[in-house]
Amino acid sequence: MFDFHRLRLPLKYLNILITILTFVLVFWFTPVVSQALTKAPVILDGQQLFRISDSGQYSAQERTNLINSQLKNVISTSESIQVKIEKRNQLPTILLNDRYLLTVTQQDTLPGSTLDEQANIWAQQIKEALQQAHLERTRTYLQQTTFIAAVILLITVGFSWLLGWIKHQFIRVASLRLTTSNAIPNSETLKVLELFLKLVLASMRFALWMSAILYITNLFPFTRQWSYQISNILITSFTSPILTLGKNPYSLTELIVLVGLLFGLVIFAGTLTNFLRSRILSFTVINRGAQEAIIILLKYGLIFIGTLVLLQIWGLDISSLTILASALSVGIGFGLQDIAKNFGSGLVLVFERPIQVGDFVEVGEYTGIVERIGARSTEIRTLDHVSIIVPNSRFLEKEVINWSHRNPISRLHLPVGVAYSSDPKAVQSALLEAASKHPNVLQTPLPLVLFKEFGNNTLNFELLVWTAEPNKQFLLKSDLYYIIYEVLQQREIEIPLAQLDLHLRSGKLEFTPEMHLALIQMVERLSNQESYIDSTNPIERGTEGVDI
Known part of the structure; x- marks a missing residue:
């Protein structure tokens, strides 16, 4: 079994690989955007034979409807197939079982072909397609095709499971290499990598199952039309204009390509700045905070300039976005004012640098090391290795204790x-x-x-x-x-406990004559009350001296 622990793919080059794949896919599918469907297809059992254009008063679609209906009639009957070419009105005409099928015009020919050559090619294609249609309706062919379809479904299920297993193994190996006891940025990279792999896995599974379904429906003559319709719907959906900016209409494919280019630009900017941080700035005498400031400015500068260049190359007039920019400014002013405030505070932190990455700070009740200064928030890792996300505006609105500012002593x-x-x-x-x-x-x-x-x-x-x-x-x-x-x-130096000492001074207690007289009167009064109680309560007097 293959040991994934021996996999030595450098994860720092993963962004470069993603960038290359993005640009390859983008420029691979770009020609599809400019393709125009100017002809109508001739279809037999959902399989396209060739395409024809308009001819005189008949449109291309009307001509293909007539041809397709005649081909279906021939398939439904058991008559033999005879395809001939005759000259009518100086134009080659294709006959099917001595019935008119098609006249080849100059608009139908491909560049570099004559009318007769094009007619012979199409006649041969029609004959072979009709013979294949009769063959595909035999019992033996249907049994073999059913078996092949079942095998394809099993293979698709197996590949779908294998893709998920590879994704889990890759994430497990990456987590072992990235996640350490004191590497919070690596754990963030792992989350981004896991999200990217999930998106890639979902896209690959969708493409795998869609390909399997289209292939299976294309095997059977009765369902091949569905395959053609699904493909036609997908192509039409992706190539039809859905948005118009200025004078240029844009289809879904064009927008996807544009988003892919912008995504590739972001990855390229991140890869370049990470390379600059690890290969160049790390060997300089610049401190970590200044390095992060340079990286942030360079990254967002590349993204901003690159976006403008891509939009211009794409043919999008930047001046047409002024209304959109005005609407966004109003929205930022009212609904996104906190985000705008934090973003502006982030710029102040980057330029003014009251705090830098690696500083030990106290913000309110939180104490920790600054790990990242983002556009909206700053990440602080406490001494308990807990990440605290603090809005950037808080560093400018309240007092912040920076133990590492300028001089860490x-x-x-x-x-x-x-x-x-x-x-x-x-x-x-x-x-x-x-x-x-x-x-x-x-x-x-x-x-x-x-x-x-x-x-x-x-x-x-x-x-x-x-x-x-x-x-x-x-x-x-x-x-x-x-x-x-x-x-x-x-050294026998005592650390005392908290205590309270009470000191009473000794001496002779003396009373004034008034106090002495008052005490005698109080004693006599108490004695009279005790005598009265004894005389009125014989029960108590009788039980006097009894110990209960």
Whole structure:
């Protein structure tokens, strides 16, 4: 079995292959656009024999209707086939079983052929077609054709399944090569590739089944007419004008070709800019943000200029699109104002560059690395590898913390509280020792310890350290706190718990004469009330002293 893991097709050249195939298909089918159906076909059992033109007062369609009806009558009967040519009015005339069938005129001849040569060719074609029609109506031919049709259906089912299997295998291999733990752009490329393969698979399956159906219906003389009609409908649908811009009518095929050219232009621009990024800009001293700005400007510039050139080559007058552009501007102003605002903000971000690809930023509650700056939105990958899509306008309307802007060196603040019994100089020495033990703490500028305040329960210090990797600040703080705790324990510096102490002073309690008199009166009053209760409640008095 073929091992797809050994497939070494460079995925970076996939866009080049797609571009080549697009242009090949486009220019292959372009001649079909300019073809004009100026003649009517002579058809027998759905099979076209030749085409004839107008003759005198009879149109081409009227002549072919007469010929087709006579051919059908001969097939329906079992009489022998006799095709002869006679001269009538100095023109060769084809007779079928001694009955008039067709007069060959000068308009019917092909370039480089005479009237007699054209008449002989057509007479031979008619004779062979009628003999073949009689043969195709025999029982043996129908049995063989039925068997062939069944085999073709089985082959079509097998190929349809095989295309789906190849697509799944290709996606699986591509995902193994593209998807990594820290490659978010590769996962986006994988989604685009999967969508493209699904479209290609659906198109190939449709073409496969349509070809099989047309071939099978073309095998049987009774259904061959259906094949011809379907083909004629498809050709007519794709070649008939459906849109007129200026003075030029355009058919569906022409529009498909134009869309294909524009699609190929987009792929070409993306392939060229990716090649420029990976092969040229990556070896320069330009930072990643400036590289992305150059790539974005070049890509959209190529697409814009290329679109104008293609429309001009296609024969489309750009001035005829002014009304459409005006309508779009009104629509953008009212219904698409948010999109327009984000698009304008994207241009400002590209030119002004307050943020760049690779910067570590904080936008509201989101913190992460800028992975992509698009036309409408910006992608931020958080430290949890979660992609956040932020509209471009948010970077200009609200405050954004950019830790990597111009100079990535940043200072971190680590508050530390110790007991009041600690020596401040010993605490300062311990914190500086902890900072010196971490390799990601810069020694220039030097770490610094600030004595912040006398807190409720602690002496509050703050360790200030510098780092060149702000995107790793949370890990750096965690490591430093581990080291600080270890150093403070070694130096027996206490980190107190939050507590509240209540102190009561001892001494002699003295009362004023007024307070002494008031207390005596209150005691006497309570004694009188207790005596009254005892005299009025003998039950309670009798149970006095009983422990219940």
